[in-house]
Amino acid sequence: xxxxxxxxxxxxxxxxxxxxxxxxxxxxxxxxxxxxxxxxxxxxxxxxxxxxxxxxxxxxxxxxxxxxxxxxxxxxxxxxxxxxxxxxxxxxxxxx
Amino acid sequence: xxxxxxxxxxxxxxxxxxxxxxxxxxxxxxxxxxxxxxxxxxxxxxxxxxxxxxxxxxxxxxxxxxxxxxxxxxxxxxxxxxxxxxxxxxxxxxxxxxxxxxxxxxxxxxxxxxxxxxxxxxxxxxxxxxxxxxxxxxxxxxxxxxxxxxxxxxxxxxxxxxxxxxxxxxxxxxxxxxxxxxxxxxxxxxxxxxxxxxxxxxxxxxxxxxxxxxxxxxxxxxxxxxxxxxxxxxxxxxxxxxxxxxxxxxxxxxxxxxxxxxxxxxxxxxxxxxxxxxxxxxxxxxxxxxxxxxxxxxxxxxxxxxxxxxxxxxxxxxxxxxxxxxxxxxxxxxxxxxxxxxxxxxxxxxxxxxxxxxxxxxxxxxxxxxxxxxxxxxxxxxxxxxxxxxxxxxxxxxxxxxxxxxxxxxxxxxxxxxxxxxxxxxxxxxxxxxxxxxxxxxxxxxxxxxxxxxxxxxxxxxxxxxxxxxxxxxxxxxxxxxxxxxxxxxxxxxxxxxxxx
Numbered sequence: 088x089x090x091x092x093x094x095x096x097x098x099x100x101x102x103x104x105x106x107x108x109x110x111x112x113x114x115x116x117x118x119x120x121x122x123x124x125x126x127x128x129x130x131x132x133x134x135x136x137x138x139x140x141x142x143x144x145x146x147x148x149x150x151x152x153x154x155x156x157x158x159x160x161x162x163x164x165x166x167x168x169x170x171x172x173x174x175x176x177x178x179x180x181x182x183x
Numbered sequence: 184x185x186x187x188x189x190x191x192x193x194x195x196x197x198x199x200x201x202x203x204x205x206x207x208x209x210x211x212x213x214x215x216x217x218x219x220x221x222x223x224x225x226x227x228x229x230x231x232x233x234x235x236x237x238x239x240x241x242x243x244x245x246x247x248x249x250x251x252x253x254x255x256x257x258x259x260x261x262x263x264x265x266x267x268x269x270x271x272x273x274x275x276x277x278x279x280x281x282x283x284x285x286x287x288x289x290x291x292x293x294x295x296x297x298x299x300x301x302x303x304x305x306x307x308x309x310x311x312x313x314x315x316x317x318x319x320x321x322x323x324x325x326x327x328x329x330x331x332x333x334x335x336x337x338x339x340x341x342x343x344x345x346x347x348x349x350x351x352x353x354x355x356x357x358x359x360x361x362x363x364x365x366x367x368x369x370x371x372x373x374x375x376x377x378x379x380x381x382x383x384x385x386x387x388x389x390x391x392x393x394x395x396x397x398x399x400x401x402x403x404x405x406x407x408x409x410x411x412x413x414x415x416x417x418x419x420x421x422x423x424x425x426x427x428x429x430x431x432x433x434x435x436x437x438x439x440x441x442x443x444x445x446x447x448x449x450x451x452x453x454x455x456x457x458x459x460x461x462x463x464x465x466x467x468x469x470x471x472x473x474x475x476x477x478x479x480x481x482x483x484x485x486x487x488x489x490x491x492x493x494x495x496x497x498x499x500x501x502x503x504x505x506x507x508x509x510x511x512x513x514x515x516x517x518x519x520x521x522x523x524x525x526x527x528x529x530x531x532x533x534x535x536x537x538x539x540x541x542x543x544x545x546x547x548x549x550x551x552x553x554x555x556x557x558x559x560x561x562x563x564x565x566x567x568x569x570x571x572x573x574x575x576x577x578x579x580x581x582x583x584x585x586x587x588x589x590x591x592x593x594x595x596x597x598x599x600x601x602x603x604x605x606x607x608x609x610x611x612x613x614x615x616x617x618x619x620x621x622x623x624x625x626x627x628x629x630x631x632x633x634x635x636x637x638x639x640x641x642x643x644x645x646x647x648x649x650x651x652x653x654x655x656x657x658x659x660x661x662x663x664x665x666x667x668x669x670x671x672x673x674x675x676x677x678x679x680x681x682x683x684x
Contacts, residue, residue: 139230142230143195146191149296151294160207162210168213178249178251179248183252
């Protein structure tokens, strides 16, 4: 079986195994022999989690890269809240 | 700004990469949240929570706080699994059908999603579209009102359908009780519409053929046609030159031996001058039927309109301050016997099934409309307050435009501004100019009642109703609804100012 390992904040994510934690290296070598029967041992929640993560990365891969503009963006020019941090502060202070 | 649903990956990036760069997506996202135009499909919620909790636990609490400021839209069950997008990516398809419910756009960077859905747009393209868009101000905006309470409304409607409680039932008895309490009367009777409420009330007041009913010349035809349909004769009274409601100085000259009822109309959300009207009614032994179709919650001397007369009628036409999702109306009263008569007349002349004491009509407020109104009744005080806020802003921004006359309100009246009506000699030209600038204005009413073809038989002349005749070419209703922002009022006011410059 061929699989892939994806680098994440806290280690590597290996979709076909469902191992999320404790692999703290940047690169690993894998030799996996996973039968269909073994794969079926994963319970529903684990499989669902894998599917969600897989979709997230699939969408990331399909993402358009160039989203830049050659002009100053001024959508929030007249707003007090100008960033996500401002928004969270306003929510925390009960101002929004 | 459009209603926007943000694709899950866009939200995750905005939240987790916020310190790296303030990009376009973030600005659109924040703007949409501030303008209450940001939505999430319910189908996204578990995925977003899972990915953020799993990959970015340090941002999870932040996400939950922001999620709480985004409206969640349902995903309907009427899905087409043969749809191309559904076949490629079922989750994107579910987001798409949620977005269609709110007539919104989906902000995504996913090339496949952009390709397969007509209502997706990249952050860059949306920014360019938004930047170059022209502000459009509708005369009223029921969509925004619905979206501000869609969860409670959907639940109420689902409840009626799942219980098949279409006629009568708890939602109607609750509404009758709630509405009577809100207005401050002993009884409320839900009926089919506002015109029926007037006809049934006149019947209950014992109107006989030849009986005359005084009606303001400046009103909607429902007020006068109800008189004719109830078997009476319409007698028009001119409107007040400043207030536009009935001119109380002109009522007595229209009273004859045949006069039976006066119908004061609380026009545009302003109360008619009830003290003198009640005095005249008392002096001449006349009945009062208040037409409150445009004035749910308006007050005259600290008392709600609808509580002065023998009976009062209300309309719940969708555009009204309290509007159903179809037709609806109500009659309110404190009088036990009038209550009984109205209730019977509206229901084939019966109280009990098959025990018809006289011939009536079939005019019911159905269960679905009653459920809708029960939800809306909880918001009406806030909405009316916001209408007054919008009116104050218009008064502020238009105060020095000499060519227009702003609404004048009696000092003891708390209006509810169903309409915000200005007066100008250049009414038609101004209305056209506003239309060219994407602003919808209305005319209430372009032909005074006495001058309608329907009343040719009365042979009214302009000098009989000089104020109504003159004002039918001068009154203009500006957009007003609770959700209008100061920015929108300013925009309309600036255009009016530009027109006169």
